[in-house]
Amino acid sequence: MSTAVAEGKTWGGGNQPLQASYGKMxxxxxxxxxxxxxxxxxxxxxxxxxKFIDAWPxxxxxxxxxxxxxxxDAPMYYVAFMTFVLIMSxxxxxxxxxxxxxLNKSKVTIYMFLTILGGLIFVGSQAWxxxxxxxxxYGAVQTKGGNILQFVDTDGHRVALRDFVAVDxxxxxxxxxxxxxxxxxxxxxLPTYTVxxxxxxxxxxxxxLVRTQTLTAEGEKTVLSxxxxxxxxxxxxxxxxxxxxxxxxxxxxxxxxxxxxFITGFHGFHVFSGVVINIIIFFNVVLGTYERRGSxxxxxxxxxxxxxxxxxxxxxxxxxxxx
Amino acid sequence: xxxxxxxxxxxxxxxxxxxxxxIWGVLAFLTFVTIIEVALGIIKPEMLMGKVLxxxxxxxxxxxLTIVKAYYITWDFMHMRDETKGLRxxxxxxxxxxxxxxxxxxLQEGGYVFRVYDEGYIKRDF
Numbered sequence: 001m002s003t004a005v006a007e008g009k010t011w012g013g014g015n016q017p018l019q020a021s022y023g024k025m026x027x028x029x030x031x032x033x034x035x036x037x038x039x040x041x042x043x044x045x046x047x048x049x050x051k052f053i054d055a056w057p058x059x060x061x062x063x064x065x066x067x068x069x070x071x072x073d074a075p076m077y078y079v080a081f082m083t084f085v086l087i088m089s090x091x092x093x094x095x096x097x098x099x100x101x102x103l104n105k106s107k108v109t110i111y112m113f114l115t116i117l118g119g120l121i122f123v124g125s126q127a128w129x130x131x132x133x134x135x136x137x138y139g140a141v142q143t144k145g146g147n148i149l150q151f152v153d154t155d156g157h158r159v160a161l162r163d164f165v166a167v168d169x170x171x172x173x174x175x176x177x178x179x180x181x182x183x184x185x186x187x188x189x190l191p192t193y194t195v196x197x198x199x200x201x202x203x204x205x206x207x208x209l210v211r212t213q214t215l216t217a218e219g220e221k222t223v224l225s226x227x228x229x230x231x232x233x234x235x236x237x238x239x240x241x242x243x244x245x246x247x248x249x250x251x252x253x254x255x256x257x258x259x260x261x262f263i264t265g266f267h268g269f270h271v272f273s274g275v276v277i278n279i280i281i282f283f284n285v286v287l288g289t290y291e292r293r294g295s296x297x298x299x300x301x302x303x304x305x306x307x308x309x310x311x312x313x314x315x316x317x318x319x320x321x322x323x
Numbered sequence: 324x325x326x327x328x329x330x331x332x333x334x335x336x337x338x339x340x341x342x343x344x345x346i347w348g349v350l351a352f353l354t355f356v357t358i359i360e361v362a363l364g365i366i367k368p369e370m371l372m373g374k375v376l377x378x379x380x381x382x383x384x385x386x387x388l389t390i391v392k393a394y395y396i397t398w399d400f401m402h403m404r405d406e407t408k409g410l411r412x413x414x415x416x417x418x419x420x421x422x423x424x425x426x427x428x429x430l431q432e433g434g435y436v437f438r439v440y441d442e443g444y445i446k447r448d449f
Contacts, residue, residue, distance in 0.1 A: 018406070018407045018409045018410040018413075019406075019407050019410075020406060020407070020410055025410070028410065028414050031414070032414055032417060032418050035418050035422070036418065036421055036422065036425075039418075039421075039422040039425055039426070040425065043422075043425045043426050043429040043430070044429065046426065046429055046430050046433065047429040047430065047432060047433040048433065049433070050430055050433025050434045050436075050437055051433045051436045051437050051440075052437070053433075053434075053437050054437075054441070060364070060365075075364075075365060076361055076364055076365065077361075080357065080358075080361040083357055084354065084357065087350065087353050087354070087357070088350070090396065090400050091346055091347075091350045091400075093400075094346050094399075094400045095343065095346060097402075098342050098343055098346065101342075143449060144449055145446075145447050145448060145449035146447070147447070147448065147449075214448075219372070236449060303400075303401075304401055307396055307397075307400045307401045308401070310396060310400075311393055311396045311397065311401075314389055314392050314393055314396065315389060315393070317389075318360075318385050318386065318388075318389040321364075322360060322364050322382075322385045323382045323385050323386070
């Protein structure tokens with residue numbers, strides 16, 4: 001073989017560098033760059049957490065709900081369940097790839113279907129998690145400086161605003177909508193209570209105390225004395241916060257909610273696109289496209305993406321929920 | 324690509340007869356690690372609350388277990404074990420180097436900003 005021919009073969013796609021096919025190699029390139037994107041997000045989360053290291057929310061106290069179990073304190077059980085679902089769907093995916101190597105169409109079909117199912121359960125769970133997080137549970141008061149004051153009883157258990165605050169019907173104010181006044185001015189939903197009403201509620205209930213975000217040496221949130229509690233709400237209370245959005249967050253620093261929405265949202269979007277791609281591949285398998293092609297490498301390539309999504313979740317789980 | 328798989332994990336300590344069996348074996352291991360993580364996260368043993376190299380021992384355990392899980396997902400589910408050394412190194416070391424660098428700068432800077440707030444130049448407790 002002359003040099004010219006060998007060169008034409010090499011640079012014309014005639015061989016496979018590192019014994020990986022073009023498609024798989026490109027998928028690995030994409031995965032490396034996407035891994036860097038996610039690390040960027042997680043490192044930015046770390047930056048903000050280190051910036052407010054003495055007042056960051058404790059994840060166990062934020063994610064305590066489990067579907068259909070109301071009022072049961074179940075820290076992290078649901079996230080652990082979600083992690084397991086995603087690992088399980090990774091397993092069915094790798095089984096589909098394995099069946100593809102044996103050109104076993106019916107097995108690939110079943111395993112791809114189970115993978116899609118797992119992905120849908122995960123995305124659904126994430127939607128539920130977001131819903132719970134956005135709605136919130138206990139409510140809190142934000143100070144002028146943007147700090148969050150929560151309420152506990154004398155035993156240190158959280159107390160919800162609805163348990164000690166009464167709505168003063170005389171002072172009620174309706175939400176301003178652009179149709180009923182200045183058309184260029186509108187406002188969001190008003191909180192159920194005003195700071196004034198929270199103060200009255202606090203005065204009336206001797207056993208309720210204010211808990212600030214500052215962490216003690218033992219890693220717990222600081223609980224103020226009765227006198228200090230009243231003083232904080234009276235002097236600094238500015239806004240009643242229920243649930244979380246991009247501006248305010250009853251669990252603590254608004255940045256915590258921002259990162260929660262951004263990181264789990266970006267990951268959830270990856271899972272969603274993974275499910276869509278899996279569905280396309282699933283139909284190709286059913287229609288026999290890869291059977292005719294004599295190779296199920298396409299399943300292997302989406303498999304790589306799907307495992308990557310699982311891999312990212314393992315890190316999100318650790319850095320958002322555990323550490 | 325390569326249809327033959329390396330059928331052992333833990334450096335040959337655990338051998339499997341087929342690729343399918345290996346997959347279930349890895350799942351069992353990953354589940355076990357996740358259960359340990361969740362259990363530690365809920366119990367939070369007092370003895371692991373001491374600081375090691377500036378971070379709680381428990382957090383170090385979480386991070387190490389996460390990397391262990393990541394290793395088995397990449398090596399066995401993504402078949403990195405069966406790829407050539409060149410591809411493996413190109414993917415893994417590039418990512419590890421850049422990620423460590425990114426984490427180092429951002430965490431370092433985060434700690435610095437915290438100290439600026441903390442040492443009283445900026446008041447935020449009001």
